Amino acid sequence: MSGVRVEGLSKSYGPTKALEDVTLTFPDGGFFGLLGPSGSGKTTLLRAIAGFVQPDRGRIFIGDQPVEGTAVEDRNIGMVFQSYALFPNMTVAENIAFGLEVRRIPPADRARRVAEVLELVQLGPLGNRKPSELSGGQRQRVAMARAIVTRPKVLLLDEPLSALDRALRVEMQIELKRIQREVGITTIFVTHDQEEALTLSDQIGILKDGRLVRHGPPRAVYDDPQDAFTARFLGEANILTGMVEAAGLRLADGTLLPGITSAGVALRPEAITVSLDEPASPHRILAHLRQRIFSGAMGTCILDWQGQTLKLTAPDRALGDLPESGGPMVWLSWAAGAALPLRDPP
Amino acid sequence: MIRPMIRPMIRPMIRQSFARAYLGLILIFLYAPIAVMAVMSLNASEFYALPFRFSTEWYERLFTNDEILAAAWRSVWIALVVAVIATGLGTMATLALWRHDFPGKRILQALLFPPIAVPWLITGTAMLIFFFGLGIGRGTPAVIIGHVALALPYVIVTVFARMQSFDRTLEEAARSLGARPMTVARRVILPHAAPGIIAGGLFAFAVSFDQFVVSYFLAEPGDSTLPVLIYSAIRKGFTPEINAVSTLIILLSMAIMILAARYARFGGTR
Amino acid sequence: MTGRVAGGATGSERLRTLALLAPAYLWLTLAVFLPLSAMAFFSLLTDVPFGDREWAFTLENYTQALSNPTYAILLWKSLKLAFWVTVWCVILGFPCAYILARMIKGRSREALFLLVILPFWSNALVRIFSWAIVLRGNGVLDRAVNAVLPWEVKLNLMFSETAMVIGLVHSYLPYVILTTYLSLQAIDDTVIEAARSLGARFPRILWRLILPLAMPGLIAGAVLVFVPVVGSFMEPRLLGGRVGTTYGTLIEDQFVAVFNWPLGAALSFILLAVVLVILAAASPALRKAAP
Numbered sequence: 001m002s003g004v005r006v007e008g009l010s011k012s013y014g015p016t017k018a019l020e021d022v023t024l025t026f027p028d029g030g031f032f033g034l035l036g037p038s039g040s041g042k043t044t045l046l047r048a049i050a051g052f053v054q055p056d057r058g059r060i061f062i063g064d065q066p067v068e069g070t071a072v073e074d075r076n077i078g079m080v081f082q083s084y085a086l087f088p089n090m091t092v093a094e095n096i097a098f099g100l101e102v103r104r105i106p107p108a109d110r111a112r113r114v115a116e117v118l119e120l121v122q123l124g125p126l127g128n129r130k131p132s133e134l135s136g137g138q139r140q141r142v143a144m145a146r147a148i149v150t151r152p153k154v155l156l157l158d159e160p161l162s163a164l165d166r167a168l169r170v171e172m173q174i175e176l177k178r179i180q181r182e183v184g185i186t187t188i189f190v191t192h193d194q195e196e197a198l199t200l201s202d203q204i205g206i207l208k209d210g211r212l213v214r215h216g217p218p219r220a221v222y223d224d225p226q227d228a229f230t231a232r233f234l235g236e237a238n239i240l241t242g243m244v245e246a247a248g249l250r251l252a253d254g255t256l257l258p259g260i261t262s263a264g265v266a267l268r269p270e271a272i273t274v275s276l277d278e279p280a281s282p283h284r285i286l287a288h289l290r291q292r293i294f295s296g297a298m299g300t301c302i303l304d305w306q307g308q309t310l311k312l313t314a315p316d317r318a319l320g321d322l323p324e325s326g327g328p329m330v331w332l333s334w335a336a337g338a339a340l341p342l343r344d345p346p
Numbered sequence: 347m348i349r350p351m352i353r354p355m356i357r358p359m360i361r362q363s364f365a366r367a368y369l370g371l372i373l374i375f376l377y378a379p380i381a382v383m384a385v386m387s388l389n390a391s392e393f394y395a396l397p398f399r400f401s402t403e404w405y406e407r408l409f410t411n412d413e414i415l416a417a418a419w420r421s422v423w424i425a426l427v428v429a430v431i432a433t434g435l436g437t438m439a440t441l442a443l444w445r446h447d448f449p450g451k452r453i454l455q456a457l458l459f460p461p462i463a464v465p466w467l468i469t470g471t472a473m474l475i476f477f478f479g480l481g482i483g484r485g486t487p488a489v490i491i492g493h494v495a496l497a498l499p500y501v502i503v504t505v506f507a508r509m510q511s512f513d514r515t516l517e518e519a520a521r522s523l524g525a526r527p528m529t530v531a532r533r534v535i536l537p538h539a540a541p542g543i544i545a546g547g548l549f550a551f552a553v554s555f556d557q558f559v560v561s562y563f564l565a566e567p568g569d570s571t572l573p574v575l576i577y578s579a580i581r582k583g584f585t586p587e588i589n590a591v592s593t594l595i596i597l598l599s600m601a602i603m604i605l606a607a608r609y610a611r612f613g614g615t616r
Numbered sequence: 617m618t619g620r621v622a623g624g625a626t627g628s629e630r631l632r633t634l635a636l637l638a639p640a641y642l643w644l645t646l647a648v649f650l651p652l653s654a655m656a657f658f659s660l661l662t663d664v665p666f667g668d669r670e671w672a673f674t675l676e677n678y679t680q681a682l683s684n685p686t687y688a689i690l691l692w693k694s695l696k697l698a699f700w701v702t703v704w705c706v707i708l709g710f711p712c713a714y715i716l717a718r719m720i721k722g723r724s725r726e727a728l729f730l731l732v733i734l735p736f737w738s739n740a741l742v743r744i745f746s747w748a749i750v751l752r753g754n755g756v757l758d759r760a761v762n763a764v765l766p767w768e769v770k771l772n773l774m775f776s777e778t779a780m781v782i783g784l785v786h787s788y789l790p791y792v793i794l795t796t797y798l799s800l801q802a803i804d805d806t807v808i809e810a811a812r813s814l815g816a817r818f819p820r821i822l823w824r825l826i827l828p829l830a831m832p833g834l835i836a837g838a839v840l841v842f843v844p845v846v847g848s849f850m851e852p853r854l855l856g857g858r859v860g861t862t863y864g865t866l867i868e869d870q871f872v873a874v875f876n877w878p879l880g881a882a883l884s885f886i887l888l889a890v891v892l893v894i895l896a897a898a899s900p901a902l903r904k905a906a907p
Contacts, residue, residue, distance in 0.1 A: 073816065150815070445771070465869070467884070469651070577850065
């Protein structure tokens with residue numbers, strides 16, 4: 001059981017900077033999600049911790065041991081690959097036992113531990129099958145079992161669920177969380193699916209162009225994105241910008257939002273209320289309702305304001321009689337705290 | 347801080363050097379005798395005696411040796427005929443095999459193996475017997491028939507591989523625009539297959555030109571192909587002209603295969 | 617996207633397919649399948665049924681072939697030769713294929729691969745001939761070795777079993793490299809990474825993962841070397857001289873020297889039976905190797 005720490009990690013491939021001065025602590029026993037668009041460096045970071053990528057600069061600690069000079073084979077990690085990478089010529093049981101064989105665990109103990117972990121991932125009777133005979137979800141579990149049976153210091157997951165279809169993915173997210181809780185290994189996983197990151201992580205880190213942009217508990221990051229990229233990447237956001245005045249933020253249409261000291265704010269679609277009558281609170285703007293979309297329980301409104309497209313979501317009932325298109329001017333309002341201040345507006 | 351980072355990289359670097367060295371040795375093994383032969387063909391000494399004195403005498407003598415020239419010409423001519431026939435028949439068969447799934451397709455595909463898998467000694471002697479029975483006997487027609495049969499599998503495999511990268515929707519688009527099957531074949535399918543067909547043709551030429559065993563049994567003793575002629579010359583005690591013509595043949599075969607590889611490969615990756 | 621049309625084809629389509637397939641397969645029938653059957657027929661005759669020779673059915677060719685100890689010895693010699701050539705090809709070829717498939721990346725890989733395969737596609741006879749030049753007494757090899765070593769060595773490898781093996785390995789090595797390369801190339805990189813992440817070092821990865829996964833290619837290559845070598849006669853004659861009598865040269869003699877074609881046919885057929893047995897035994901592996 002040990003946490004992981006990286007300091008000042010940098011890696012370039014020719015002119016491209018895959019990682020730029022990344023410093024991050026992954027808490028012991030926690031489930032840490034690395035999130036970012038393609039090319040953000042999240043996979044490079046994961047593979048550097050694993051040992052498949054040699055960083056140009058920086059340090060990596062697993063537990064309190066520096067491991068930059070250690071080969072992959074000696075780092076005692078467990079890794080689950082996007083394609084699962086099960087050994088096609090071995091049975092499920094042999095796949096799982098592989099890591100134990102390497103560690104010279106005697107056959108009797110091997111068999112016992114393999115059986116235990118098969119129970120843990122709920123694949124008990126499938127020990128003698130070959131990977132080609134398993135479904136995607138089953139293969140995923142075998143890959144997990146194989147990685148954790150050796151009791152590694154850290155578990156690394158590279159987009160473990162992206163190969164599964166939607167329904168299965170949701171099911172597996174719950175499974176993954178349960179397994180991790182039971183085993184208690186420090187787990188770092190990479191995903192581009194922000195909903196998945198929010199569901200699974202105790203802490204998340206957001207990367208962009210090789211830099212660490214934001215990190216912290218999911219709710220904290222969601223409620224306080226601090227920059228436009230994070231606001232848009234994690235959840236959705238409407239960005240409003242303007243000039244900072246003594247009294248507050250002056251928007252382009254003249255509206256003054258009192259008490260705001262940043263040049264821009266992010267408004268989550270679900271935090272906005274729409275009405276035809278002018279609301280009393282000063283936190284409101286007037287926009288043109290372009291389209292109203294019905295999606296069952298929830299409804300979405302697309303609006304035009306100052307050349308920008310805004311979006312709000314609300315229970316369909318709350319949208320009342322608003323027309324589906326070519327609608328009137330409506331008032332959008334929100335609670336004072338719902339305007340999330342942004343450090344650097346776009 | 348730099349040193350610890352180099353350690354995991356040293357072992358693979360040592361492995362890489364050993365690997366390259368091994369590969370180099372294998373390449374030397376494969377090319378050395380050929381190189382020696384080529385060098386000796388330019389050596390003035392008739393008995394491979396050193397020191398090496400440059401001379402093109404054997405090549406000059408080669409071009410006045412009627413027997414060798416006749417055999418060379420016959421080999422080339424046969425190879426051309428074989429290439430044309432084998433490519434034609436093979437391409438037609440491939441188009442049918444590639445397009446449709448029908449009962450017995452697997453068997454037909456398996457039937458392509460015997461010409462390659464069965465030792466040519468057996469095939470050659472069997473052909474000899476059969477052709478004699480049919481009245482064809484030995485001679486150039488028999489050789490051509492035999493060579494085409496040996497070359498067909500290579501053509502089919504090559505063209506088939508090329509057709510694997512064909513986008514069927516192109517054909518469907520053409521048909522939806524009103525094109526008849528012949529037009530579709532001519533203007534949509536064949537252009538895509540072309541690199542594969544060319545490669546297959548080159549393979550067929552090479553297979554026929556280099557063929558020894560089957561030619562040995564089917565050729566008329568007086569009018570043999572070049573490989574058969576070389577064989578008898580060697581068994582009698584070789585003259586250095588054989589050296590020269592052998593070098594030329596090897597260079598020709600390799601040139602053809604490099605060409606074929608360009609068509610077979612680049613046609614596939616495009 | 618393969619261009620396969622599933623389900624029932626229309627009548628005219630079926631006709632067209634037939635028309636496309638017929639010429640090639642008719643040719644193969646005429647040139648390969650019928651002759652092989654004819655050979656079976658022939659092996660049961662006393663004499664060639666051409667011209668006005670007397671002929672009758674007999675099993676004598678087979679009894680002669682199977683009872684004559686010389687023939688059995690020669691068949692055994694051919695099998696042994698094929699075995700050793702195959703072994704050497706596999707031992708030398710596997711590392712080469714591995715290096716090409718997994719250790720060299722990028723453009724140089726294709727070029728090197730082509731370089732290795734190229735000799736295989738050139739004239740086999742000429743390649744054997746080139747070995748004759750190198751190996752003969754006072755030949756290049758002798759002189760090169762003598763130049764390096766301080767004492768006089770007469771290698772004279774020519775006209776020996778060693779020469780035959782060297783020549784045959786040289787001829788067929790690229791074939792094994794090719795089939796093994798194809799198998800090795802198909803191994804997913806991440807599978808190897810997974811093994812490394814579990815702590816395995818190279819020897820274990822090689823033994824537990826790479827060899828098993830490359831086995832179909834290796835077996836295919838081995839079979840495609842073994843079979844032709846069993847029937848070889850040209851290489852033994854050129855490089856083996858008096859020592860170079862094999863089952864293949866025996867059959868050759870029947871057709872070009874002794875003119876006992878029925879006996880030759882019988883001996884050929886026995887060889888064919890041996891070849892078919894080997895191919896059948898290896899066919900599961902062969903099928904896995906073919907993409």
